[in-house]
Amino acid sequence: AIQMTQSPSSLSASVGDRVTITCRASQPIRDEFGWYQQRPGEAPQLLMSLASDSQREVPSRFRGSGSDTEFTLTITSLQPEDFATYYCLQDYNYPRTFGQGTKVEIK
Amino acid sequence: EVQLLESGGGFVQPGGSLRLSCAASGFNFRNYAMNWVRQAPGKGLEWAATISGSGAGPYYVDSVKGRFTVFRDNSKNTAYLQMTSLRVEDTAVYFCARGTRPYMGALDHWGQGIPVTVSS
Numbered sequence: 001a002i003q004m005t006q007s008p009s010s011l012s013a014s015v016g017d018r019v020t021i022t023c024r025a026s027q028p029i030r031d032e033f034g035w036y037q038q039r040p041g042e043a044p045q046l047l048m049s050l051a052s053d054s055q056r057e058v059p060s061r062f063r064g065s066g067s068d069t070e071f072t073l074t075i076t077s078l079q080p081e082d083f084a085t086y087y088c089l090q091d092y093n094y095p096r097t098f099g100q101g102t103k104v105e106i107k
Numbered sequence: 108e109v110q111l112l113e114s115g116g117g118f119v120q121p122g123g124s125l126r127l128s129c130a131a132s133g134f135n136f137r138n139y140a141m142n143w144v145r146q147a148p149g150k151g152l153e154w155a156a157t158i159s160g161s162g163a164g165p166y167y168v169d170s171v172k173g174r175f176t177v178f179r180d181n182s183k184n185t186a187y188l189q190m191t192s193l194r195v196e197d198t199a200v201y202f203c204a205r206g207t208r209p210y211m212g213a214l215d216h217w218g219q220g221i222p223v224t225v226s227s
Contacts, residue, residue: 001169030167031222034213036152040177042146043202044152087152091213096142096154 006099011107018048018077023088023101028068032092035064035073039084048073050090078104094097109133109216113202114219119193123147123225127217128184129190129203140206141179145199145223155201156188160209171197185209193225 003026013019023033031051036044046055048064051071061076075082083106090101112221115127129141143155163175167177176189186203200222204214 005187006147036214038152043217044204045217046213046215049207049215056217085151089152089154089214090163091211094157095168096157096166098152098154101151 001095002029002097004088004091004097004099008100008102009100010103010105012105013078013081015080017078017107019078019082019104020095021073021086021104023066023071023073023080024098025069025071025090026094029092031065031067032090033069034089034091035062036089037082037084037089038087044079044087047086072103075104079105104106109205111118111205111216111218113201113203113218116201116222117224118226121193121195123193124189124191125193125223126203127190127203127221127223129186129188130186131186133218134205136179136183136184137148138209139212140164140208140212141177142204142206143177143186143188144202144204144214144217145197146202146220147196147199149208150199153199160203163210184227190223193223195225197223198225200221204215 035048038044052064063074174192179186180209200220205216206212
């Protein structure tokens with residue numbers, strides 16, 4: 001199974017900060033990759049598919065990049081509603097595998 | 108509007124069985140893979156199972172193989188997760204989620220989740 005290693009596991013940041021989350025795949029997965037946001041008590045929400053294609057309702061401050069084994073989610077200016085846990089998921093093959101999650105907390 | 112509604116969760120003793128349902132609406136159900144993702148209390152997301160739009164596959168995480176069965180009824184726009192030989196470690200909130208393609212793809216719509224508790 002492909003392992004997805006996400007870092008950091010948590011971070012503290014202030015409103016307006018630039019935040020970067022990384023996910024590394026244990027083997028190349030092209031751009032078959034997505035980012036998800038989960039607020040407490042809610043279902044996850046797809047932010048990005050194909051590594052960098054944002055979903056229609058996702059604010060432009062969220063940017064995805066990368067391919068093969070290294071992927072990055074950048075939030076260019078953190079907003080109060082962005083405090084949540086973020087997960088990556090490889091869409092390349094089965095079994096599907098998520099990263100461990102990155103909890104973004106208020107500093 | 109795409110909607111996914113899970114039902115069938117609850118409390119069960121170890122070794123017991125439950126069947127989860129995911130009723131879908133707002134899209135051509137047979138054209139999309141359906142997935143089950145679970146989240147144990149205080150833990151991260153774990154993909155559990157997927158069935159393709161035509162019913163091919165299905166695919167499972169190793170920890171549920173031989174115990175869980177995913178299937179679908181395209182005439183009822185419903186996906187199911189039959190869970191048997193349940194273990195305490197299967198306790199989680201179970202989400203159904205639509206894949207963006209018939210066999211794979213990102214998970215672009217999710218249900219609200221349904222809790223399953225396995226305990227004696």
